[in-house]
Amino acid sequence: xxxRPVTSPDRxxxxxxxxxxxxxxxxxxxxxxxxxxxxxxxxxxxxxxxxLLFAVPLVVAFTIRPAVFGNEDRLRVRNPFRVITLPWxxxxxxxxxxxxxxxxxxxxxxQLWSIPVSLRARRKAQRRPAQPRPGGRVQQDVTxxxxxxxxxxxxxxxxxxxxxxxxxxxxxxxQGEPVVRWAYEIIAPAVxxxxxxxxxxxxx
Numbered sequence: 780x781x782x783r784p785v786t787s788p789d790r791x792x793x794x795x796x797x798x799x800x801x802x803x804x805x806x807x808x809x810x811x812x813x814x815x816x817x818x819x820x821x822x823x824x825x826x827x828x829x830x831l832l833f834a835v836p837l838v839v840a841f842t843i844r845p846a847v848f849g850n851e852d853r854l855r856v857r858n859p860f861r862v863i864t865l866p867w868x869x870x871x872x873x874x875x876x877x878x879x880x881x882x883x884x885x886x887x888x889x890q891l892w893s894i895p896v897s898l899r900a901r902r903k904a905q906r907r908p909a910q911p912r913p914g915g916r917v918q919q920d921v922t923x924x925x926x927x928x929x930x931x932x933x934x935x936x937x938x939x940x941x942x943x944x945x946x947x948x949x950x951x952x953x954q955g956e957p958v959v960r961w962a963y964e965i966i967a968p969a970v971x972x973x974x975x976x977x978x979x980x981x982x983x
Contacts, residue, residue, distance in 0.1 A: 787851040790943075792936050793893045794845065801842025808834060826979055833972025840965045845892035847936075849943055852952045854881065858892045860962050865889075866955035867947045875937050883957045894933050903931070 808831060815827035840859035848855040854870060856863040871882045879891040930938065947953045 789848040789850045789855075790939065792847040792849075792891075792940075794895055797842045797845065797893070797895070801838055804838045804842065805835065808838070822979060826976070829972050829975035829979060831972070833969055833976060836965045836969040836972075840962070840969075841892075844962075844965070847891050847893050847940070849940055851943070851947050851950070853955070854940065854944070856881065856889055856891060858890065860965060862960045862962060863889050864958040864960075866957075867944050867950070867953035869955060869957050870944050870948065873937055873941050873944070875934060879933060879937055881940075885957075887957070894936050896933055897931060 812827050812831045816824045819827060844857060844859060846857045848857070853867060854865045856865070865881065865883060869883050871884045871886070874880045874882065875896065878896055879894045881889050881891060883889070
């Protein structure tokens with residue numbers, strides 16, 4: 780009986796704000812859509828159904844779906860319309876600017892949608908909070924905080940991924956080529972909804 784290789788558990792990076800926003804939008808869309816479907820006249824229910832078929836996959840794609848998974852063998856990036864699997868040996872670099880990105884050895888860039896950059900969070904992380912004196916007065920502590928404590932959450936996530944990449948890039952189980960898969964489960968219903976909307980508009 781052959782033994783299967785043990786895969787290390789994934790570290791998962793997602794955007795709580797994005798997920799919360801997506802849930803709110805889906806709830807609002809369900810409420811308005813249900814009202815139009817069950818209470819609308821003429822072609823209104825059909826327009827509502829087509830609109831939901833078009834909009835719901837897109838809302839899910841840009842808010843709830845994005846995630847980054849990293850384990851000892853590879854990085855898997857789940858973006859709105861694609862899933863990119865990068866063995867650590869195929870990763871060339873990470874870059875953090877106005878967005879967080881990973882590059883493969885061929886120079887192809889992939890954006891990490893689930894680790895959004897917040898310039899406000901970066902500025903906040905650079906400031907050390909004021910420290911209270913024993914008498915209740917507040918003084919500004921001029922002693923700089925450790926570098927690890929002055930990093931925004933998104934930057935800390937990128938630091939963790941860089942460390943994992945640097946530690947595992949030469950491992951035997953981390954070899955391989957990038958694999959990109961299109962998310963047809965998102966694209967197909969959105970396209971169907973768009974086509975149905977065009978047909979309804981054309982029919983008047």
